[in-house]
Amino acid sequence: MKKNKSDILNFPRKLLSPIKLFLEKELVKSKRIKKQLKKNDPFLVGDRTNENSFEDDLDEQIGHFDNEIKTRFLSKQIVQFRKALTRMKIGKYGICEKCGKMIDTDRLAVKPEATDCIKCSKEREA
Numbered sequence: 001m002k003k004n005k006s007d008i009l010n011f012p013r014k015l016l017s018p019i020k021l022f023l024e025k026e027l028v029k030s031k032r033i034k035k036q037l038k039k040n041d042p043f044l045v046g047d048r049t050n051e052n053s054f055e056d057d058l059d060e061q062i063g064h065f066d067n068e069i070k071t072r073f074l075s076k077q078i079v080q081f082r083k084a085l086t087r088m089k090i091g092k093y094g095i096c097e098k099c100g101k102m103i104d105t106d107r108l109a110v111k112p113e114a115t116d117c118i119k120c121s122k123e124r125e126a
C-alpha cells in the first residue's frame, strides 16, 4: 500500500495554521520594531551636538547600547521566525533540525519559532 504523505509522523496540520499566522505576525512586528529602533538610535538622531553635557552623552551611550542589544535580539528572532516558517513549508515543522526528533510540544507552546529540541538547544548554548 502506498504511504500517504500526511501519515508520516508530523505536526498536525490543524495546529499548523494558527502557528503559521502567529509566526508571520511576529515576523512583521519584529521587523517593524527593528526599523523603529534604528530610527531612534541616539547616535543617528540628527540633533546631536558637540556641546552635549556629560549626562547627555551618557544618556546617548546607554540609549545606543540598549538599542543595539534590542536590535541584535530582534535580528535573531527574525531569522528564527523565517526558519520556522520555512520548516513549515517543507513539512518539517516540529522536527529538530539537528537530531531529527520531534520537538516537545511544551517547548513549541512557549517558543513556537523553535527549530531544535531542548537537548540540542542546550548543547548549542553550552
Ligand SMILES: [Zn+2]
Residues within 6 Å of the ligand: 096, 097, 098, 099, 100, 101, 116, 117, 118, 119, 120, 121
Ligand atoms: Zn534535537
